[in-house]
Amino acid sequence: MQRLKQKFRKWTADMLDLPKDVIFDLPRITQIGNMQLYIENHRGVIHFTTNRLDLKLSVGKLEITGKDLVIRAILPEEVFIEGIIEDVRYLQGDGN
Amino acid sequence: MxxxxxxIVRGYVxxxxxxxxxxxxxxxxxxxxxxxxxxxxxxxxxxxxxHLSDFFKLRTPLKKTGCRLHVLKRRGLPFFLARMEQRKAFMIGMFGFVAAIYILSSLIWHVEIRIEGNKQHALSEQTVREAAKEIGIYKFQWKFRLKDPEVMSKQLQAALPDASWVGIELNGTNALIKIIESLKPEEAPLYNPRHIVSASDAVITDIIAERGRPVVRVNSRVQKGDILISGIIGDEEHQEVVSAKGTVRGLVWHEYNIAVPLKGLLKSYTGESMTRYYIAIGNRALRISGFKKMNFEHFEAEASEKQLRFGSWGLPVRFVREIVREATVKEQVLSPEQASQTGIEHAMKDIESKYGLDAVVKAKNVLSVQQEDGRIVMKVMFEVERDIAEERAVLMEEIKPPDQNMQNGQ
Structure with missing residues (x-):
């Protein structure tokens, strides 16, 4: 049943040419160079140090590594990060 | 964010x-x-x-997570105001200063009065100042108590009958009152009883008496000092003494002895010129251009100066432009006819300048022409028609009954 729902959603998204983040509750990540990172649709902070920031997502998590990371602003679903961003890893289905 | x-306005920590x-x-x-x-x-x-407003909401989440809090910095308007509250005297001083500037700038500090076209000096600055004070323009008056400049200028004009125009301008703390004085016709001076007499021996050509009794007629010959228009009118019983007024024109003869040299020096420009520039400080000048050798035998130099300025300051340095024009000197030789012609013209100019433009040369009569020492010497008689009226007071003896009321004609 769950899979059927998922398939239907994918089909409608393709048919109506809708952005995937709206349909699948996925994060939208905007990165400006290696200096700024803007993430919409996160589910909270898992881990935060100056070198690393882990964000919980609806499915899986996002691992950001870099130097001098600062959370410039944070809202329940959005986060704006500044610093020297070196790596953004998307881990799916890791749970946690 | x-x-x-x-x-900053809300304040944050x-x-x-x-x-x-x-x-x-x-x-x-x-x-x-x-x-x-x-x-x-x-x-x-x-x-x-x-934010400061959220600061006290931090307690519950902090307790829940077992964290402790320490304030590092306080920023924004609420903290600034709290600090200012502790420095009341400083704040009072600051507001006092602003208020003082405002109050002082809303006073009239200076009333300037400019009277223009003041030929007759009927208006003194003092009278204007007093009239202005009446309508409320004076030193240390509040600006907001003044009415509209147009209204005030009308009031001031009503108070000053000698002013034909009054303008009031308020520039900051200065009030400028501009006044143009009305030109009144000159009051006619009071005349004494008088006659119009002849200024020289003449033959009358025209006589118009505005006041008084004409005594002579056209074509009558008069001598210097003869009464032309009498100031005594009326018959023997009813006599009145007035100040005679009128115009009398007559033919007068003038004899001129004229001498004109036959040779003269005439200076004229050839059109050649050169320009030199100098920079001058005080009375010393340094030539900066026009070094070409000048081969003019006769010349006239004309210098025009220009003060150098830096903004509104005049520098002590002047810039001098000198134009040197070449001139030639020619010897002019006049024929006797030309010489006598110029002599007569000079004499006629002289008549015009002495007796005014109404003087008309009716005829001229060359009595003698002689040539001596390179000059023409002539004697010319001019017959000039001109104003010959002259004033003379009425003498007491001329008035027949001595007990008659003397009235001043005006």
Missing amino acids: KSHWLS RVSIRGKRVELLINELTKSGIEIWDIGRTKEGLELCV
Whole structure:
């Protein structure tokens, strides 16, 4: 049943040419160079140090590594990060 | 992050948080709608900014996560005002200063009065100042108590009958009153009883008496001092003495002895010229251009100066432009006819300048022409028609009954 729902959603998204983040509750990540990172649709902070920031997502998590990371602003679903961003890893289905 | 300025107005604090479960704290804070920003990680925990209004809401999430809080900085208007409250005297001084500037700038500090076209000096600055004071323009008057400049200028004009126009301008703390004085016709001077007499021997050509009794007629011959228009009118019983007035024109003869040299020097420009420039300080000049050798035998130099300026300051340095024009000197030889012609012209100019433009040369009569020592010497008689009226007081003896009322004609 769950899979059927998922398939239907994918089909409608393709048919109506809708952005995937709206349909699948996925994060939208905007990165400006290696200096700024803007993430919409996160589910909270898992881990935060100056070198690393882990964000919980609806499915899986996002691992950001870099130097001098600062959370410039944070809202329940959005986060704006500044610093020297070196790596953004998307881990799916890791749970946690 | 919202507008930075708004945060400053609302006031915010930067706090350091010590604890282990800081990630949980961030999630708690965002979930409970507390706005936090500029979150940095330290060894003990976090450093973050929070609005002053949210500061006291931090307690519950902090307790929940077992973190402790320490304020680092206080920023924004609420903190500034709190600090200012402690320095009351300073604040009073500051507001006092602003108020004093405002109050002092809303006073009239100077009333300037400019009277223009003041030929007759009927208006003195003092009278204008007093009239202005009446309508409320005086030193140390409040500007807001003054009426509209147009209204005031009308009032002031009503108060000053000798002013034909009054303008009032307010420039900052200065009031400028401009007045144009009305030109009144000159009051006619009072005349004494008098006659019009002849200024020289003449033959009358025209006589018009405005007041008084004409005694002579056209074509009558008069001598110098003869009464032309009498100031005594009326018959023997009813006599009145007036100040005679009128115009009398007559033919007068003038004899001129004229001498004109036959040779003269005439200076004229050839059209050749050169320009030299100098820079002058005081009375010393340094030539800066026009070094070409000048081979003019006769010349005339004309210099025009220009003061150098820097903004509104005049520098002590002047810039001098000198134009040197070549001239030739010619010897002019006149024929006797030309010479006598110029002599007569000079004499006629002289008549015109002596007796005014109404003087008309009716005829001229060359009595003798002689040539001596390179000159023409002539004797010419001019017959000139001109105004011959002259005034003379009425003498007491001329008035027949001595007990008659003397009336001043005006």
